[in-house]
Every structure is written in structure tokens, then in C-alpha cells.
Amino acid sequence: xxxxxxxxxxxxxxxxxxxxxxxxxxxxxxxxxxxxxxxxxxxxxxxxxxxxxxxxxxxxxxxxxxxxxxxxxxxxxxxxxxxxxxxxxxxxxxxxxxxxxxxxxxxxxxxxxxxxxxxxxxxxxxxxxxxxxxxxxxxxxxxxxxxxxxxxxxxxxxxxxxxxxxxxxxxxxxxxxxxxxxxxxxxxxxxxxxxxxxxxxxxxxxxxxxxxxxxxxxxxxxxxxxxxxxxxxxxxxxxxxxxxxxxxxxxxxxxxxxxxxxxxxxxxxxxxxxxxxxxxxxxxxxxxxxxxxxxxxxxxxxxxxxxxxxxxxxxxxxxxxxxxxxxxxxxxxxxxxxxxxxxxxxxxxxxxxxxxxxxxxxxxxxxxxxxxxxxxxxxxxxxxxxxxxxxxxxxxxxxxxxxxxxxxxxxxxxxxxxxxxxxxxxxxxxxxxxxxxxxxxxxxxxxxxxxxxxxx
Ligand code: IMP
Numbered sequence: 001x002x003x004x005x006x007x008x009x010x011x012x013x014x015x016x017x018x019x020x021x022x023x024x025x026x027x028x029x030x031x032x033x034x035x036x037x038x039x040x041x042x043x044x045x046x047x048x049x050x051x052x053x054x055x056x057x058x059x060x061x062x063x064x065x066x067x068x069x070x071x072x073x074x075x076x077x078x079x080x081x082x083x084x085x086x087x088x089x090x091x092x093x094x095x096x097x098x099x100x101x102x103x104x105x106x107x108x109x110x111x112x113x114x115x116x117x118x119x120x121x122x123x124x125x126x127x128x129x130x131x132x133x134x135x136x137x138x139x140x141x142x143x144x145x146x147x148x149x150x151x152x153x154x155x156x157x158x159x160x161x162x163x164x165x166x167x168x169x170x171x172x173x174x175x176x177x178x179x180x181x182x183x184x185x186x187x188x189x190x191x192x193x194x195x196x197x198x199x200x201x202x203x204x205x206x207x208x209x210x211x212x213x214x215x216x217x218x219x220x221x222x223x224x225x226x227x228x229x230x231x232x233x234x235x236x237x238x239x240x241x242x243x244x245x246x247x248x249x250x251x252x253x254x255x256x257x258x259x260x261x262x263x264x265x266x267x268x269x270x271x272x273x274x275x276x277x278x279x280x281x282x283x284x285x286x287x288x289x290x291x292x293x294x295x296x297x298x299x300x301x302x303x304x305x306x307x308x309x310x311x312x313x314x315x316x317x318x319x320x321x322x323x324x325x326x327x328x329x330x331x332x333x334x335x336x337x338x339x340x341x342x343x344x345x346x347x348x349x350x351x352x353x354x355x356x357x358x359x360x361x362x363x364x365x366x367x368x369x370x371x372x373x374x375x376x377x378x379x380x381x382x383x384x385x386x387x388x389x390x391x392x393x394x395x396x397x398x399x400x401x402x403x404x405x406x407x408x409x410x411x412x413x414x415x416x417x418x419x420x421x422x423x424x425x426x427x428x429x430x431x432x433x434x435x436x437x438x439x440x441x442x443x444x445x446x447x448x449x450x451x452x453x454x455x456x
Contacts, residue, residue, distance in 0.1 A: 101114065
């Protein structure tokens with residue numbers, strides 16, 4: 001099968017130009033629709049590179065009516081001839097990568113462009129066990145917190161936190177290259193299991209799982225290493241080689257700025273650096289090489305898992321947006337928490353990422369409301385804040401100060417340019433553009449590539 005690439009409005013201009021390097025990052029709590037934007041922008045770049053996160057991320061991309069769900073493989077894989085690179089900053093579940101390769105191959109997609117950093121850390125089965133057991137224990141032992149939530153983080157249970165923690169612990173951690181060398185692998189696993197076995201049984205693991213059996217795990221890892229061996233290489237050298245040849249690279253941020261381990265709503269965050277600055281550590285390509293940063297945001301806000309969300313709607317309006325936007329997790333299937341657009345939070349994300357432009361997604365979902373609201377300040381303990389407060393305890397006290405704008409009833413899914421949007425939808429976009437202080441360069445009104453307005 002050849003993958004067809006229908007042209008989105010304005011997209012041909014974009015693909016004709018060869019920019020320097022670009023980045024696509026999420027400005028909210030993940031699930032902003034980055035996959036579609038990366039897929040569109042990939043046309044103008046020679047490689048698409050993931051630099052953070054792991055299989056906690058989930059992208060759905062619709063191409064020529066076929067839906068592709070990707071968790072680890074960059075969506076650039078859908079373009080024949082482009083490199084799709086998993087950088088050293090990603091934590092890789094190699095069995096999941098094999099599943100994704102097989103799934104794509106089954107749909108006729110050529111996956112030979114996939115390359116995985118030899119220094120990326122491996123998410124092992126015991127990381128997922130640890131993630132789930134920790135979450136269960138935290139929930140049981142600390143069911144309510146100062147933030148008013150449950151004690152656990154509400155992780156995706158994909159082993160992300162434990163894998164990044166082991167990376168920082170160092171001894172016994174396994175990197176992709178170790179999957180190709182039996183003795184080193186066995187030695188690392190043996191060290192790791194010396195710690196993991198008592199830890200996991202303390203967390204409540206009762207059965208003699210093969211996931212913590214040294215022989216079984218070593219063989220399992222070597223087998224998956226054999227399968228992925230042709231893809232494992234030094235991606236830092238690969239990327240700098242491409243840059244040296246004048247090629248352009250698109251960096252694909254996973255999760256979202258407000259889930260960033262340093263700049264997000266800690267501790268209700270993921271384990272990695274999701275923002276544009278994560279590119280340097282997660283790939284070895286310095287920040288000075290990235291000249292364009294597109295921040296992706298929905299026309300409203302969603303969040304999965306625990307943690308503060310000032311503009312959350314726990315009412316019929318929220319349910320309506322959730323159903324219209326099909327707001328259920330691609331990775332876990334969990335219903336997402338839904339709220340009005342939080343402009344205070346997104347403005348902070350624009351600032352932290354140095355976003356040069358914004359891609360606004362899911363605008364079509366807001367059709368049918370008499371009025372739409374956007375959160376433009378917070379009130380915390382009687383004081384008004386016009387800037388974001390990442391401290392989770394403070395933020396959990398924030399009451400949203402809403403600005404109300406008139407709604408629109410027209411279906412937007414076939415609108416092809418911003419000036420053809422219904423008046424009130426256009427005013428909404430103009431309003432948020434002015435508030436954020438960066439141009440809205442892409443507006444998406446549906447999952448298809450053609451349901452996109454681009455001005456960049
Ligand atoms: P973890 O990354 O699985 O450790 O989960 C930590 C927090 O980040 C949880 O609240 C997850 O729901 C959230 N999270 C992680 N990745 C994503 C994502 O891609 N979209 C939305 N939420 C995410």
C-alpha cells in the first residue's frame with residue numbers, strides 16, 4: 001500500500017519550503033492533538049524525532065481514511081523515505097515497539113526509516129509492575145492529599161516513572177545497546193533484580209513472576225534486541241550528520257508542558273522534560289538548531305490523572321465537550337477531565353517553550369454552545385493572578401476567572417480558511433491569539449489532514 005498524503009489548505013506552501021529545525025510541543029496536559037500537527041509538518045522535514053517520554057504518549061493520525069495509533073514510533077514513519085528517530089531521552093518499551101512495527105507493516109507502511117538511540121533506556125516488565133503496584137499502594141495508604149486529590153499520580157502504568165528513576169539511579173539500568181550484548185545485559189539485570197525483587201515484594205508482588213526471573217528476563221531481552229538490532233544506533237551522530245548535509249529535523253514532544261517534570265504541576269507530572277528545552281538532552285541536538293517551535297493546544301482543556309485543573313467542568317457542559325471531542329485516552333481509554341480553555345496556563349507554556357506559533361486543535365468541538373468561556377486569570381485566597389502558578393497545592397485552590405465570548409452553531413469541519421470561519425469562531429481565535437501574544441498558525445477542525453488551515 002502506498003500512503004497517500006492529501007493536501008491540507010496551505011500545506012503545499014509549507015512542504016515546498018525547507019526550514020531549519022522545528023519542534024512541536026504540547027501546551028497543556030497532553031493529548032492536544034500533536035500527532036496530527038507533527039504528521040502535517042513532517043512533510044517539510046527530513047526526519048521526525050522523539051526526545052522524551054515513552055509509551056505513555058498516544059498519537060492517532062488519520063491518513064486517507066486509515067487510523068494509525070502510535071505510542072512510541074514517531075508519526076513521521078507514515079511518510080516513506082523519512083527517518084523516524086527515537087532519541088536517547090525516550091524510555092523505550094522494546095516489545096511495544098515491535099508491536100507497533102508489526103501493526104504498521106500489517107497496514108502496508110514501510111517501517112525501514114525507524115532508528116532507535118543505543119543510549120535510550122529500556123522500560124522493562126518490572127518497571128510496569130512497579131508503576132502499577134506503587135500507584136495502588138499510594139492510593140490505599142494516602143487516599144487524600146493537600147491538593148484535595150487521591151494519593152496516587154494517576155499514571156498510565158506504562159513504567160515511565162520507574163524507568164526514569166532507574167536511569168538516575170544508574171546501577172543496573174539497561175539501555176538499548178545492552179540488549180545486544182549478553183554478558184553486560186545479564187550483569188545489569190542481575191544488579192537491578194537484587195533491588196527490584198525486595199522492592200516489588202514490599203509493594204505487594206506475590207507470585208513468582210517471570211518478569212523478575214534473571215534467566216527468563218535475559219532471554220526475553222536478548223530476543224527483542226535481536227529483532228530491533230538493525231535499528232539501534234548512535235542517533236546523536238546520525239542527527240548531526242543530517243544537519244551537516246543541510247537536512248531539516250522535526251522534534252516531536254510527547255505528553256505536555258504542564259506535565260513536564262520541572263515546569264509542570266509537580267508532583268502530578270510525568271518523568272521527563274516535555275518542553276522544547278528537552279530536545280537538547282533528549283537527542284544531543286542543541287537548542288540553537290531549532291528555529292521554530294509550534295505549541296499545540298486544544299480550543300478547551302483536558303487532563304488525565306490526578307492534579308489541579310482550575311478550569312475543570314464537572315457538569316453537563318463538561319460531559320458534552322467530552323462526548324463531542326471523544327475525550328477518552330488513546331493509551332489507557334480513561335475518560336479525560338474536561339474544562340474551558342485555560343489561557344493563563346497556555347500562556348505560561350508559550351513562554352516556557354519559546355513558542356513561535358500556535359496550532360489550535362479541536363475548534364470544531366466547541367460548536368453548538370450559546371457562549372464559550374476562557375479562563376484569563378485565577379483567584380487564589382482572594383488574590384487575582386494573571387500568571388500561572390505551577391505549585392500544585394496553590395493551584396488546587398485557584399478559582400477560574402472566566403471571560404465569556406459568544407458561541408457559534410455552525411459545523412466547522414469543512415471550513416478551509418480562517419477568514420471563512422463563522423464570525424464568533426473567528427473572534428474566539430482572534431481573542432486567544434491576542435491573549436497569548438503569538439500567531440495562531442494552524443487551526444484544526446477535524447482529524448483528517450485536509451481539515452486544517454495553515455498560515456505559516
Ligand atoms: P506517567 O507518564 O504514566 O507516569 O503518568 C504521569 C501523569 O501524566 C498522569 O497524570 C498521566 O495521565 C499523564 N500523562 C502521561 N502521558 C500523557 C499523555 O500523553 N497525555 C495525557 N496525559 C499523560
